[in-house]
Amino acid sequence: MAFIQKNGLSGLEFMAGVPASLGGMIAMNFGCWDICMNDIVHSVDLFIPNQGFVTYSNKQCHFGYRTSIFQTMDCLIMGATLCVSVSDSMLIKKTIHRYVNERLKKQPMRIATFGSIFKNPSLSPAATIIENSGFKGYQLREAKISDKHANFMENTNHASSQDALDLIHFIQQNVYDSFKIQLNPEVHIFQ
Template identity: 35%
Template sequence: MLDIKHVTELIAKVVGEENVKNFEPMSKHTSFKIGGPADIIVSPVTTQQIQRIIGISKSEKIPIFIMGNGSNLIVREKGIRGITVKLFDNFGGCDIEGCTLRAQAGILLSRLSQIALQNGLTGLEFASGIPGTLGGAIAMNAGAYGGEMKDVVIKTEYIDKNGDIKSLEGDMHCFGYRTSFIQKEEGIVLSSELKLRAGDKNEIKALMDDLCKRRNDKQPLKMPSAGSVFKRPEGYFAGKLIEDCGLRGYSIGGAEVSNMHCGFIVNKGNASAGDVIELIEFIKNTVKEKFGVDLQTEVKIIGEE
């Protein structure tokens, strides 16, 4: 049985009372704007604090979940048990040496892309509109418009399952389509080095502006969602399969297949996690029945049912 008060006091001694909360609605921490309460949510600011929190989870024998800014997350209505560690602005430092960016896991890709632009560095334009953090992007090898994190990441420092700090270089990342060594081994990204190239600021900005316009024209960015719900099936496009099933605008409760892009599910304002999950399963079953294709989710679903 989790003694929330006791564990919260232990964590507060590590990070300060202002950086830990109890029974926090996860709807405040996900781009979908849905999700039940987290027993304990904590925002550490140093690597040492993260290690000590992991130590507390082990000694108290309670689960721990690491998240970024919640842009790829669906949290069920009963919320998250144990400790939720949020690595976001609190853990988002960055510095530059030549054409190399060194950044902590919590920095947003959009912010990192702007830093690259300001310093005349090209190679990260593809990530300028991806809503997630660097840590999450590395774990899933995030990509868009022909670019992926594998194209720029050269070194990553992470914490393994035992709480030890380790590093990966080059091919050790084992990047694949929406996967990596980090994801497979359930590592926690601390920081990463990205190798870019010197470029022309005007050309970099023009490309970022073009990609931004393309996103705004084709994606429902003004409605709560978790981005593209499904991975791209080999030989197909998930959005096209869903559209060809006649599911554009199809809804269950407050969850709806976007009218702008069928690969997105949006929250019309009153969706529950149950609505979204039910709609995901309906889409998967319909596509399987009509086309024989098994859709795999790109979003992460967690929490108690």
Template identity: 40%
Template sequence: MNKQNIYDKLCEIIGEENILVDEPMKNHTSFKIGGPADILVTPTDENQLKEIMKYIKKESIPYFLMGNGSNLLVRDGGIRGVVVKIAQNYNKFEINENIIKAQSGILLSTLAKHIAKNCYKGFEFASGIPGTLGGAIAMNAGAYGGEMKDVVKSVKVLNQQGEIVELSNEEMEFGYRTSLVNKEKLIVLEVKLSLEKGNYEDIKNILDDLTVKRTTKQPLNVPSAGSTFKRPEGYYAGKLIEDSGLKGVRLKGAQVSDKHSGFVINAGGATAQDIMELIEFIKKTVYDKFKVELNEEVKIVGED
């Protein structure tokens, strides 16, 4: 793999202003952790994205697709090949009656604010979920009783054959923290949400209430990737961890939050290795005590 050749070709497709070389992934993850990506690109429209993917696949270049890195732990060796970041450069939206159409790189928090301003209800649950709309669709993100599947009308995707297709809610096969995006390795381009008109004061009250719940119960002031573990059936990961005596436990730069045990945080200078060792320690301790297996919700990628 000749990095210079790849860089030159990608410059032709999206311009050098949208390309970074040997870019530390700690600059692109909410954990503030991660070694360098060989090349990182930030496409601005679906045509650029289509051309990038066509080139990468034709040349068999390894690639990794990401949003704004809020659910991501990149190992200390970084990522080989090309990282395609669909985030702030890909965040346009429009509201037409009760249909909200948005590009996949928009932050859920930003979209929720605009939806609320226009007096549409039903999207309040997503206001505090960190991450982009595309990432939320991929994992059917949810919080406080709502999930993406409840509000999605259709999703425009780029499939593995390089075709752009629009899939209905039913075709998306939404499940608990999963969707067709993961199964078929689809790239989410644009999402249509269907919402009902509501009362602005009522919507604002819900948003304010959820903000208070999050800020008082979650360690939002320190680097993390949100909830570290999926919810095991019949249990809550945070409670299992706390009941195992692990609240506040620290391993080098990694720590179980003393505000919410379901969050592993970067307490200062943590490496990916520190985080992974603490995750394994938590899993073993919880299993030994309760015979319940915890599975990571955070996505771990890259080389050691």
């Protein structure tokens, strides 16, 4: 963020305040404030075992809602060419501050979380559904649905991966029982 601000390069401000790597953001088609990686990625430089270094165009990335082709490939994202435009440094700074402040107001930013737990179903944001189910602030052992944002899970102390998984399954089951809505994790689970 300091680099784009200093050099007056606009287009990446939406990433501000999120702890993530470029490779992870591309693989996940990271997005917020109505912008996602699909909108700014020109091409992606990859290492593919047995093929070597390859460049994929935006179209070849098959970006979707928090998905890309890279989630199904054995590959390493090494870099990317992103589209930016020249703009005023002060304007960029202001936008970055606005986005970070919005996050600080609405999300648990200085607590251990992994970002959104569930993808938003088409009907309604996952946070609203969880809140309407009465589980905002619900705690299962050391994993807790945030009081600030119901689609974030906080590690209150030393939550284990099992605590997190049990809370995910508990919320999924209860939301399904109440509203017949299937919440699908946005976070990737490796077991």
